[in-house]
Amino acid sequence: MIEPILLTLKLAGLTTLILMVLGTPLAWWLARSQAWWKEAIGAIVALPLVLPPTVLGFYLLIALGPNSPLGQLAISIFGHSLPFSFTGLVIGSVIYSLPFVVQPVRNAFEAMGHKPLEAAATLRASPLDSFFNVALPLARPGLLTGAVLGFAHTVGEFGVVLMIGGNIPGKTKVLSIAIYDHVESLEWTQAHILSAGMLVFSFCVILIMMVSEKRMRKRR
Amino acid sequence: MIEPILLTLKLAGLTTLILMVLGTPLAWWLARSQAWWKEAIGAIVALPLVLPPTVLGFYLLIALGPNSPLGQLAISIFGHSLPFSFTGLVIGSVIYSLPFVVQPVRNAFEAMGHKPLEAAATLRASPLDSFFNVALPLARPGLLTGAVLGFAHTVGEFGVVLMIGGNIPGKTKVLSIAIYDHVESLEWTQAHILSAGMLVFSFCVILIMMVSEKRMRKRR
Amino acid sequence: QAVHVAVAANFSVPLKEIAQAFQVKTGHEALVSVGSTGKLYTQIANGAPFDVFLAADQKRPRLAEEKGLAVMGSRFTYAMGKLALYPASSPDVLTQGDLVRLAVANPKTAPYGQAAVETLQSLKLYVPLKDKLVYGENIAQTYQFVATQNVDVGFVALSQVVDKPDKWIVPAHYYQPIAQDCVLVKDSPAARAFVDFLKGETARAIITRYGYGG
Amino acid sequence: MSNISVRFSGKLDKFDLDVAFDIPGQGVTALFGQSGCGKTTVLRCLAGLERVQNGYLCVGRHIWQDKHTFVPAHKRAVGYVFQEANLFDHLSVKGNLQFALKRRNKGTGANFDDVVNLLGLSGLLDRYPENLSGGERQRVAIARALLSAPEILLMDEPLSALDRFSKDEIIPYLERLSDVLSIPVVFISHDTDEVERLADHMVLMEQGRIRANGPLLDVLSDPTLFIAKSAKTASVLEGRISAFDQEDQLSTLDMGGADLFVPGYVGQIGDVRRLRIAATDVSLAVDEPSKTTILNVLATRITDIHVIDGARVNIVLSIGDRSQSRLIARITMRSLKSFDFQIGQLVYAQVKGVSMVERRKGKRR
Amino acid sequence: MSNISVRFSGKLDKFDLDVAFDIPGQGVTALFGQSGCGKTTVLRCLAGLERVQNGYLCVGRHIWQDKHTFVPAHKRAVGYVFQEANLFDHLSVKGNLQFALKRRNKGTGANFDDVVNLLGLSGLLDRYPENLSGGERQRVAIARALLSAPEILLMDEPLSALDRFSKDEIIPYLERLSDVLSIPVVFISHDTDEVERLADHMVLMEQGRIRANGPLLDVLSDPTLFIAKSAKTASVLEGRISAFDQEDQLSTLDMGGADLFVPGYVGQIGDVRRLRIAATDVSLAVDEPSKTTILNVLATRITDIHVIDGARVNIVLSIGDRSQSRLIARITMRSLKSFDFQIGQLVYAQVKGVSMVERRKGKRR
Ligand SMILES: Nc1ncnc2c1ncn2[C@@H]1O[C@H](COP(=O)(O)OP(=O)(O)OP(=O)(O)O)[C@@H](O)[C@H]1O
Ligand SMILES: Nc1ncnc2c1ncn2[C@@H]1O[C@H](COP(=O)(O)OP(=O)(O)OP(=O)(O)O)[C@@H](O)[C@H]1O
């Protein structure tokens, strides 16, 4: 019982981290770029959402499978193909949850306007410096929302994980699948316990994140 | 093939509408209220996310079943219990997608600050008037993000729908389930066609929404 | 050495028991991955690390053999699924006027669903009841519809309600037999040992106890 | 309208506010004080944007705040000009103005075109706030407040972003507004010039407290207040136009016995005008001075002598028979000593540089 | 530092900018003009925040913009004070100031404590921008720009939200900054007083074009410009302190032959000081005038006569042997006629109200 929990935390934590690392610059580019095609990229980022997760998982399976070019590439990098590995799970979750991070963060960057960045530039902050020391702190509520949505969604993520993870105990059998397993195998008591535990835990994590964000804002 | 498409559009459209109607005041309350317990409500709104959709669906099935108090209530209102009906589908989708609407909209309301509302008050706009004519227009990017995420997510929503919808052709068999069916029954060609169609359609819808928002902002 | 077994959802409970017995006897660990037959097949086609595939039908294992995804000639029927109507003591509930909904598994993806439809057709009830059907993704979900009382009655696997008194076991001639096949995906001594164990007495007893035909 | 009674005390965050003052229910009141002394806070309390623990606010016959009452901001008929324009970013200039128009009581308030022309906004109506210059934004904010048909106008440094030419146009309009519609105006300003031109009444604040409160001329010339020590000390006097010399374009004002000459046409004969005379513009002589280009020489009586510091002295004079017409002269300590001026003494005041405090109409005091 | 050459022309949205001017690479330059004339836009172009199609900008030896070059804002060592403070909301006052400190070149720039004290920020360091009053925000913005150790300081109406007392402290500091560190300062202001006190050089804008550009005194007293017509016309003169009378606290300044008395201690003997004499404070007499409280009577020669309108005339005078010390007297048309002043004539100028343009140090011209 403890194994899926740890695995889930590891997956959600890592996925959220990667989502923030990838999603934030992407959101920044979407917020700032003047390119005419940027909205197309914006729409593409949101697309994984419209496919049912299992179907998305199916396509990821095909795309990353050992017979595909991407799969071949992965094999030469990781030594194994991505599906049915933890790495594959992380990749799938990242793709699936990306829009939940990109959209709120992008909005936060856009709401901020140019002014603080102009002030930073006149104080000799390079664009990178401004990004880290002005834009990111100012976008904190958006980043937090992105992180909460991304984290929660990865914890509850299931279709993609089931499809490309393959429900392998200790490797890709995360909590959501474990609960699903219990439900499907008529072990409802275990399912109830796990679900309740998961809800309480997530409630606490989210509440703590939100309250601490609020306190940071209040401290001013 | 046309039936699930229409059903999906109807479901996603209606769900998005309801999400906006319910989520916006909720987001407003979360952004403005001084109540100490509001963050708890905020966290509860995000909770449906952490349960795998099928598991969520399972609990909804229990909660809305004909013997539950909620189910009894629904029967006295709608004349039938909610699961396996379009109404039930809508309710499930709304619960599941609510956080994707509430969070971005809340952020937009918070980013706006008090100032425009104060200006409105001194111009004799009642709180309701301010909400509709100042807060909502200023929060437009957040509302749009909420709508896009909510819409896309409902189109792709699958676990909950499958669980409380019962896959009834013409009534609850939406596109995502149809695609899934094809994948499971090894009818991959049909799955590919439907998926591609869905992606292209959703891409267009999202792109149009985003570009028109951008144009509205540019027009200034 | 570990054997990786992929099993169709309806057989997951008996299999877990079998796996335990297998480990006690041979010392090999059996890792169990549960999924729907269709999904498991797709995964095997895309390099899933399964050694043994226990499907809910015969089609997918055969396909796996034909496509070279499995060891040729290793296929055999490990269980015969039986259909039950639950909760009911006879098919009469199906003709009663107050029947609102009847749950079956999706006939397109689940063999038990196919069997349920065939049963209804045999009873000449399919057309009259068509509008009352709701479909579970698989047989487990179908059972959940029934268990949460959202439907009045449903066609489920006998294995799911084997210890429940109020069921009507559908006579075998009402539907095509649900032969569930097993196939060896990757050849290894441990995997062979597992397949052999599945064919053996201990496993057979468990399978029968769960209401499957031999 | 009768008086406005204001009593606010309490803490707002860490800022400690404790003010109590009454101001007239008509005319223009200036709220004056150093940066951070609480002017904006008081104005916000007046508008109902801030709520202080112990507050009492009565405007005319309406109680807007007391122990049991707190009329919310949108039910107070105030026009508010924010310190930082605070326009609606989602509306064009026109939209911003119409927002105010739509919500005012029917049939009241200023005319749209008048206000737009006055504030020079006709070319800007389709622009959005983010594309306006600082002064343009401020003008839109003023216009918006004017168009909301307020019963009291509250303005937080409305003119600080404006150049002199815009000010010169707007100030008379505000005066007329307060005169004709008899709407009381309370405004914050740092600029003594502005205050002198616009205000009738003045409230002086210091660190959340009231330091002085009274008619403008009294406060400005109160020698115990720091304003009197400033280099800009001035007397503000009223006189009636008695003649106009077409050729030299010179107007004569009757100051109550004594005459003052002011260059240019300043109004019709019989009109009352307000004049500003800087204390540093007034010099004194014991004997009638010889002829210089200084046209204005008034016979006055010394009513008070205030030493500002070791070098400078303010001499308070009364003109003619009007004891309330107080003229202040700023002279050096050396002059004070060499002439040995005494209270009660008759002296000639030479007045260089009389400036009209531009007013279209005479004002009641 | 050598000159700053500025040429910008092009459309920014719908605003048409076309300016070309050179300003000195040291001292203080004022950018003056009506609301919306493009002052902020020019300043933004100088800072590299705005890029105009045809631009050329050379500051000292560095070309910041030409056909091929555009040095981005963060590589220009400018200090910029925005029209609306533009502080970082996520940082405390201290954090805002440290943001500047951390990024400046090591070992350069103003001392933190000095700047904090000068701007009265020591009690505010832990506050966040949203809890500051308008004037406090503006002061933080000025402090932040000063602490960034700029090589050129650009300020957009830095003082408009400040009361006189704050201004009186900040202006001398800015002057010293521009003197001692010889950093050129370009600032926008609507306030002629401020401009007169602070600026050496003045650029006058009108609807996106340059209307005048030159040393402050030339522009201010250029009779063809609207400023000269203003009631506030003044001469700004420099003199060397020659004596101080301890008892009467009276300083004597040598204006190049002629003496002027100024109340109070204004500096050490030998120091050069700038004086401001309002044109309306100067009266003329043909014969040596009789004794009044006016201490300053100077023998001058009329060098020019400008008629402003039917009522008012500016008389330009030269003091003593210094032909460049130009004194302006504002007199009435009636006086001009009755005295029949002629160019070249010797007259006595009575100067009432000499105000020190507060400067700690004499300035090179
Ligand atoms: N982003 C913009 N888009 C379009 N027009 C603009 C923009 N910013 C300013 N303008 C216009 O350009 C002109 C010059 O603006 P600028 O801000 O330079 O004026 P300013 O001289 O600083 O005025 P003020 O004293 O009122 O601040 C104005 O007419 C203004 O409306
Ligand atoms: N939201 C706030 N939280 C805490 N303190 C505040 C807040 N707003 C203002 N203050 C403090 O209250 C005091 C009064 O502020 P207020 O804005 O009324 O000053 P002001 O007189 O309008 O000054 P200015 O002329 O600079 O605008 C200041 O010391 C300020 O720092």
Ligand code: MOO
């Ligand atoms: O046993 Mo199945 O393949 O999940 O219906």
Ligand SMILES: [Mg+2]
């Ligand atoms: Mg203020």
Ligand SMILES: [Mg+2]
């Ligand atoms: Mg400007």
